[in-house]
Amino acid sequence: MTKENYVRSTATTPPSPTDWGQLIWLIGQAETPGAQQTFGVVTITPGHRNPLHSHPNCEELLYVVSGECDHKLGDDMLRLKPGDVIRIPKGVRHWAKCTSKQPLTAVISFSSADRRTDNHEGKGES
Numbered sequence: 001m002t003k004e005n006y007v008r009s010t011a012t013t014p015p016s017p018t019d020w021g022q023l024i025w026l027i028g029q030a031e032t033p034g035a036q037q038t039f040g041v042v043t044i045t046p047g048h049r050n051p052l053h054s055h056p057n058c059e060e061l062l063y064v065v066s067g068e069c070d071h072k073l074g075d076d077m078l079r080l081k082p083g084d085v086i087r088i089p090k091g092v093r094h095w096a097k098c099t100s101k102q103p104l105t106a107v108i109s110f111s112s113a114d115r116r117t118d119n120h121e122g123k124g125e126s
Contacts, residue, residue: 005032010041020048021103029113038110042096044069049097051121058112060088062096067104069096093120 008026015022025031027039038058044050044067052072062071063085071078071086073094080086080096088094090111098104 005034008032015043018050020050021045021098027113028110028115035113038108038113038115040108042104042106042108044096044098044104044106046098046101046103049095051119052093052095053120054091054093054118055088055110055115056091056118057114057116058110059090060111060115061109062086062088063107063109065105065107067098067102068100069098069104069106071096 008031010024010026013024013026015024021042021044023040023042025038025040027035027037029035029038042050042062046067062080064080064082066082068079068081071080071094073086073088074092078086079099096104096106
């Protein structure tokens with residue numbers, strides 16, 4: 001057993017930048033071999049959103065730490081604020097748009113270590 005397989009930190013894990021914010025993957029098949037879940041932190045900059053997407057092989061939980069967002073979940077639009085958690089069922093299309101002046105920071109957890117993402121952006125839906 002090595003510490004790196006069990007303890008990870010946002011302070012030492014480089015972020016993956018996007019055009020809408022960033023992702024920091026802390027736990028998952030690639031980061032910690034043997035893991036059975038995926039865990040990370042997402043930041044979305046004010047006025048931006050991540051692409052419409054779904055996860056065909058796992059459920060997602062998103063817990064808002066700071067900032068606020070509108071969250072499209074299937075056909076519904078939900079407002080999330082700090083302290084809120086949303087459960088996103090496997091296969092449901094969704095996105096989050098930061099609606100606050102400060103960035104949205106949220107903890108994201110997936111029920112699979114090999115979380116897959118299908119991008120639906122530009123396929124007739126918004």
